[in-house]
Amino acid sequence: xxxxxxxxxxxxxxxxxxxxRRTGADRxxxxxxxxxxxxxxxxxxxxxxxALGVHDRRASLEAALARAHRRAGLSRSESDALAGLGIDIDxxxxxxxxxHGPGALHPHPRRPAKRRRRGSFAPAAKETLVRSLRIAAERxxxxxxxxxxxxxxxxxxxxxxxxxxxxxxxxxxxARLLPGxxxx
Amino acid sequence: xxxxxDLAESAGDRDPRVGLRAVAALRRLLERLEAIQVRSARDQGxxxxxIAAELGVSRQAVHKKHGRx
Numbered sequence: 001x002x003x004x005x006x007x008x009x010x011x012x013x014x015x016x017x018x019x020x021r022r023t024g025a026d027r028x029x030x031x032x033x034x035x036x037x038x039x040x041x042x043x044x045x046x047x048x049x050x051a052l053g054v055h056d057r058r059a060s061l062e063a064a065l066a067r068a069h070r071r072a073g074l075s076r077s078e079s080d081a082l083a084g085l086g087i088d089i090d091x092x093x094x095x096x097x098x099x100h101g102p103g104a105l106h107p108h109p110r111r112p113a114k115r116r117r118r119g120s121f122a123p124a125a126k127e128t129l130v131r132s133l134r135i136a137a138e139r140x141x142x143x144x145x146x147x148x149x150x151x152x153x154x155x156x157x158x159x160x161x162x163x164x165x166x167x168x169x170x171x172x173x174x175a176r177l178l179p180g181x182x183x184x
Numbered sequence: 185x186x187x188x189x190d191l192a193e194s195a196g197d198r199d200p201r202v203g204l205r206a207v208a209a210l211r212r213l214l215e216r217l218e219a220i221q222v223r224s225a226r227d228q229g230x231x232x233x234x235i236a237a238e239l240g241v242s243r244q245a246v247h248k249k250h251g252r253x
Contacts, residue, residue, distance in 0.1 A: 078212075105216045105217075107212070
């Protein structure tokens with residue numbers, strides 16, 4: 001699957017395994033792919049993220065991800081949908097943390113080292129990799145670069161794409177900055 | 185409340201997308217709540233049988249789902 005990946009894209013994939021390990025997660029997720037891209041310098045992806053202002057707002061982006069973790073990994077639109085049922089997610093989080101400690105509802109709790117399946121990709125992150133191939137094909141690009149991974153993240157269901165959009169990176173805004181993108 | 189927002193709200197109520205998203209979110213929240221309650225019970229010395237009885241499921245089911253944590 002990775003034969004057509006550029007060096008930048010491979011570095012994102014390999015880096016994400018490292019990031020997941022560092023954060024004590026048992027699987028590689030979309031978030032780890034995104035955090036790895038934000039650490040890169042000098043790549044087309046890094047340039048795109050910088051041009052969109054995402055790089056400068058990294059702290060805000062990480063805070064948004066942390067907020068979602070506390071809310072059992074639910075995105076804002078999911079939290080709003082729950083509010084529609086009369087469930088205030090922040091009250092639920094507050095009660096859970098009061099009784100079970102900070103981060104009680106974190107969707108990927110740390111596991112003891114021997115229980116971790118290190119380096120394996122969560123199903124959603126695998127989907128992202130597969131989608132990057134499809135996106136490259138649709139755009140008529142032969143190689144899969146970090147930018148295709150970023151485009152795939154902007155279309156992933158859930159927290160990561162929502163947080164990216166909140167910080168100015170949507171499929172359209174990213175695509176516009178790439179070679180062959182429509183100006184303006 | 186103006187007529188326009190009233191209409192918008194009632195339209196939102198009928199949007200299946202919002203309702204389905206709420207159900208999916210609730211399911212994920214439920215999974216996390218179950219996990220922390222089960223762990224808390226185990227930490228307090230509860231048996232799998234006792235936990236299963238409270239959850240209304242079989243002992244095998246609860247052990248299979250949470251036994252590795």
